[in-house]
Amino acid sequence: xxxxKTTLSGIVLDNPVIPASGTFGxxxxxxxxxxxxxxxxxxxxGTTLEPRFGNPTPRIAECTAGLINSxxxxxxxxxxxxxxxxxxxxxxxxxxxxxxxxxxSVEEYAACAARMDQAKEVGIIEVNVSCPNVxxxxxxxxxxxxSAAAVTRAVKAVTKKPVYIxxxxxxxxxxxxxxxxxxxxxxxxxxxxxxxxxRIDLKRRxxxxxxKMGGFSGPAIFxxxxxxxxxxxxxxxxxxxGMGGVSTADDVIEMMLAGASAVQVxxxxxxxxxxxxxxIADLPERAEHYGIRSLSEIIGGAHEK
Amino acid sequence: MKQGIFTxxxxxxxxxxxxxxxxxxxxxxxxRPGQFVNIxxxxxxxxxxxxxxxxxxxxxxxxxxxxxxxxxxxxMSRMGPGETLDVLTGLGNGFDIAKAGETNLVIxxxxxxxxxxxxxxxxxxxxxxxxxxxxxxxxxxVILQQKFAAANIPTVITTADGSAGIxxxxxxxxxxxxAPDYTFSCxxxxxxxxxxxxxxxxxxxxxxxxxGCGFGACMGCSCKTKxxxxxICKDGPVLEKEEILW
Numbered sequence: 001x002x003x004x005k006t007t008l009s010g011i012v013l014d015n016p017v018i019p020a021s022g023t024f025g026x027x028x029x030x031x032x033x034x035x036x037x038x039x040x041x042x043x044x045x046g047t048t049l050e051p052r053f054g055n056p057t058p059r060i061a062e063c064t065a066g067l068i069n070s071x072x073x074x075x076x077x078x079x080x081x082x083x084x085x086x087x088x089x090x091x092x093x094x095x096x097x098x099x100x101x102x103x104x105s106v107e108e109y110a111a112c113a114a115r116m117d118q119a120k121e122v123g124i125i126e127v128n129v130s131c132p133n134v135x136x137x138x139x140x141x142x143x144x145x146x147s148a149a150a151v152t153r154a155v156k157a158v159t160k161k162p163v164y165i166x167x168x169x170x171x172x173x174x175x176x177x178x179x180x181x182x183x184x185x186x187x188x189x190x191x192x193x194x195x196x197x198x199r200i201d202l203k204r205r206x207x208x209x210x211x212k213m214g215g216f217s218g219p220a221i222f223x224x225x226x227x228x229x230x231x232x233x234x235x236x237x238x239x240x241x242g243m244g245g246v247s248t249a250d251d252v253i254e255m256m257l258a259g260a261s262a263v264q265v266x267x268x269x270x271x272x273x274x275x276x277x278x279x280i281a282d283l284p285e286r287a288e289h290y291g292i293r294s295l296s297e298i299i300g301g302a303h304e305k
Numbered sequence: 306m307k308q309g310i311f312t313x314x315x316x317x318x319x320x321x322x323x324x325x326x327x328x329x330x331x332x333x334x335x336x337r338p339g340q341f342v343n344i345x346x347x348x349x350x351x352x353x354x355x356x357x358x359x360x361x362x363x364x365x366x367x368x369x370x371x372x373x374x375x376x377x378x379x380x381m382s383r384m385g386p387g388e389t390l391d392v393l394t395g396l397g398n399g400f401d402i403a404k405a406g407e408t409n410l411v412i413x414x415x416x417x418x419x420x421x422x423x424x425x426x427x428x429x430x431x432x433x434x435x436x437x438x439x440x441x442x443x444x445x446x447v448i449l450q451q452k453f454a455a456a457n458i459p460t461v462i463t464t465a466d467g468s469a470g471i472x473x474x475x476x477x478x479x480x481x482x483x484a485p486d487y488t489f490s491c492x493x494x495x496x497x498x499x500x501x502x503x504x505x506x507x508x509x510x511x512x513x514x515x516x517g518c519g520f521g522a523c524m525g526c527s528c529k530t531k532x533x534x535x536x537i538c539k540d541g542p543v544l545e546k547e548e549i550l551w
Contacts, residue, residue: 022523022524023518023522023523024522025521025522025524028521029520029521029522029539030522032306033306045524053527053529053534054524054527057514057515057525057526057527057528058514058515059515059517059524059525059526059527060351060515060516060517060523060525060526061515062349062350062351062377063350064350065350066350067350067351067517069517069523069525071523071524071525071527074524074527074534208515218350219350267350269518269522270351270517270518270522270523271345271350271351271352271518272308273306273308273393273518273520273522274308
């Protein structure tokens with residue numbers, strides 16, 4: 001039997017597979033499809049202090065091996081998430097969840113994190129400093145080491161729960177941002193968020209997406225994500241949740257070899273609602289195929305000793 | 306929602322850029338007219354959401370009518386009998402026939418006409434009086450006229466250029482027909498808006514939006530309504546007239 005268990009800041013996951021924020025809502029559309037308790041954890045829909053409708057539509061553009069989204073952090077606000085969505089999810093899912101939060105000022109991040117700190121369902125707080133969709137929003141924090149560190153310190157100051165900073169790939173040097181977050185006390189890192197992308201409608205000669213640009217995700221970005229996880233793993237000593245185009249059990253293993261302690265699955269959930277279930281089901285056989293007895297033993301295994 | 310492998314029985318061109326595909330498979334989740342299915346195509350990342358034109362539950366036959374608007378639907382139009390497609394079924398709320406009045410208008414525009422065939426038949430079968438108004442740009446694009454006639458549903462055709470039926474948009478027909486108790490509509494948004502403005506009675510309107518997942522997970526197709534934000538794919542595509550915000 002292959003041991004699928006892995007650990008994030010002392011929290012033991014039955015397996016490393018976690019649906020990524022923004023592709024799984026609060027689990028409500030997936031609960032009727034399969035037993036959510038097979039999942040390692042769930043990263044819930046990105047939450048802000050106040051409710052948000054998000055961006056105008058169209059918000060979606062198809063790409064080769066992926067899609068661009070410009071949802072713009074639509075969510076009911078942290079009060080409703082903690083008061084209604086998390087208890088509702090807890091009826092289906094009995095393990096700690098990952099609370100993904102965003103903000104438009106350091107104070108907002110801290111206030112949102114402080115509220116999430118009170119939610120018993122939350123195991124880890126994942127701080128999105130990278131969403132490329134919101135004008136003047138999250139992007140400024142994740143592209144500057146000092147700003148990313150400031151958000152990290154502000155969130156750490158209001159919670160005892162492990163804090164993971166979710167990094168944007170839309171930077172010249174992700175390693176310096178990762179190091180700044182680690183130095184500021186981050187318990188872990190999630191990477192990568194979506195790549196800023198764009199499509200143009202050839203008939204209308206206008207951008208497909210109302211906001212012109214959006215976040216590109218899907219299998220097309222997997223090599224970029226893998227490379228960044230590999231680079232950051234060399235530079236920091238805190239755990240990494242790897243994500244970006246992960247769609248198969250082999251992708252999970254590859255991401256862990258690059259240095260990920262756990263792996264999030266995003267876009268794949270949108271085209272195959274049973275993607276996470278099937279990846280988890282495939283993992284033991286694929287691991288055995290590569291001579292792996294314990295997934296946690298292969299974390300960072302592709303690096304030179 | 307169910308995922309199923311469907312086998313193409315036929316895939317025929319019925320008008321310029323319009324095709325009708327019949328597929329066999331598990332149609333048990335398709336329960337209401339106005340629902341849609343989401344079809345995966347080889348080489349394309351996102352599925353193609355297509356409204357259900359008609360369903361034969363006994364024989365397990367699903368019919369969709371689609372317009373070739375891009376490379377995905379172009380590829381679909383070249384598929385033939387015996388080929389298979391991965392289809393998510395049972396998506397969207399569909400029309401609530403129980404809310405129909407004594408006299409009903411079923412109104413479709415262009416590529417929005419296919420789901421109105423099953424809708425009209427369901428109303429007829431529920432013992433309601435139903436008249437169809439189908440609008441197109443030009444005579445060559447008129448579809449479904451014979452099918453509606455064969456189903457004994459009185460049908461008024463309009464064309465924007467006057468080459469068939471009444472000249473003008475569907476609203477040109479509305480002004481010539483007795484005012485109905487209720488309307489069911491599907492078509493481009495300007496048509497929906499025109500019907501909304503031209504009718505005093507309640508009704509249901511089926512909307513279209515670019516979708517990511519089609520089952521309510523991604524928030525790609527949200528719209529604002531009187532009762533807060535709704536997802537066109539999951540809480541729609543059908544909205545009640547009184548909740549619509551333009």
